[in-house]
Amino acid sequence: MDAFEIVEGQVAVLDRADVDTDQIIPKQFLKRVERTGFGEFLFYDWFRSGEVELEPHPILVAGRNFGSGSSREHAVWALKDFGFDVVIAPSFSDIFYSNCTKNGLLPVILSEEECRQVAGSGEARVDLDDQTVTCAQGVFRFEVDEQIKHRLVNGLDDVAMTLQRAGKIDEFEQAGRADAGPVTTAL
């Protein structure tokens, strides 16, 4: 994953609540076995019907509960591949938020009013280190978990970081704390 730097540029606006991942990337595109090439299928039905139009600007402002429903990470791959580096919304579904952070797509939570102001400004600057979104209508601070921020800012691989703690996992298993559940290979 690339290190997340400051993102500055125009803002695309999707003024809808509860946009689910089935809309972001419909199921017929989940059969690909790669992580790439999903951008052209983003919002497939909405784009195709002309109901929604979005430019591939670096920043997307969306409505509350963005990314609800299916856990498909393909939704994040599609948004990123289309051109977005930041999604700003009043709230995100838990799984979608987590998926974003694994792929260098920064999810930013701002209030409904702040989202409207960023959308209205047309352009914005998102500084993860500072935890601010700056636009013509103001400077808004956002919260982000320290660990997530550390990983994004440094472009770190989650698995590699956990493997540094492999000793703790070994200890956990050796202490007999990992014995719950079936032995699937013996089922």
Next chain:
Amino acid sequence: MADAKSLFDKIWEQHEVDDDLLYVDLHLVHEVTSPQAFDGLRLSGRKVRRPDKTLATADHNVPTDGTPAARLIADELSRKQVQALERNCDEFGIPLYSLGSARRGIVHVIGPELGATQPGMTIVCGDSHTSTHGAFGALAFGIGTSEVEHVLATQCLVQKRPKTMRISYSGQLGFGVTSKDLILATIGRLGTAGMQGYAVEYSGPAIEGLPMEKRMTICNMTIEGGGRAGMIAPDETTFEYVRGKPGTPQDFDAAVERWRHLPTEGGASFDREIEVDASELSPMVTWGTTPGMVTEVTAHVPDPAAMDSPADREAAERALAYMDLEPGTPITEIPLERIFIGSCTNSRITDLREAASLLDGRKIAPSLRGMVVPGSQQVKAQAEEEGLDEVFRSAGFEWRESGCSACLGMNPDILQPGERCASTSNRNFEGRQGAGGRTHLVSPRMAAAAAIEGRFVDIRNWS
């Protein structure tokens, strides 16, 4: 009691390896969200840490027409994806129930039926409906593909401790009202993001009185309320369900003794508590394009103009336009074209028995196409042993092989544009069951009765 613990607290603390690092007892894998994870492992030269805690099946895009082997799947992309799963499981030593296996089925159906799902465990899967397994008093949640790769490599998940919520249901569900109605009504009340950030425990007399398969329906749909995980305390009902299944511990009695310590202690605190009177709930039907857009079968399609918030109003207007419904239309006057009985929410033997009991000796409306898709090959075999397949077929339903099928339409079982379906599945999103398809979520009983009448009926006073 300041130190009283909840079911969630106990499981979380028993599985904390290190700060924000949670050990995973069972990792369930399927064909759609895993290929990129296995690729990631290969690229970085990593192995699967615990194949013996990993279990795979093919469910999401498999055809339900009886195709006996992956290489014979007609759709090229589906075939490649299932074959990729077979190769990956073979390479990394993961047990797999693919096409042709008598144990294959929807991942959230086979976990419980194999006894792989047990109280006190942590269970993850690259699928949002993993919350289903919480019905056994496990901590279970859906993860993305990057996390699938992470769990394969480390058997752990980086996870912040969520907040906790308890929803207590007093009273008992009335005649004809099911656990599907209970969870739909709950989501309708709290909203599709009402449980966001929370691990939710469902409790109270109405929950304690439910058999396991009904509890699974509730936990399954936790994600539709935005919840991280849904849980129900294990009790005698749980232990009896798990007893004798292939994956259960050898010393079962000792395991039950341990599991008896799991339930939430008196005085344990939750970040949010909600109370619901279960006896006041009715059969529910969704009218819109989120599971939160739901109302009682006796009600009418709501009028967006009467809604307070502009955002709700706009969303409702868009949903009604998509669903082609007029405000004020009685729910029981909505005509149907398709019926789908299946999905990880309602495709277990109890669900099929309930639907079949209403269909026995009757015919579905001539204008309808009905489809029953058992949750697993084992459910299918059991149903056939009981003669349920004949009941469904005689009534005019198609009887299919197991899989996710029309719940998400990744296989050929899809709605045509504009088709209206009463479905026992979990999501009524736009295009979920096929581009342009219109989905109304209901319980299996409601779906069966609707199949006969060609429209929704209140099963409490229908004969």
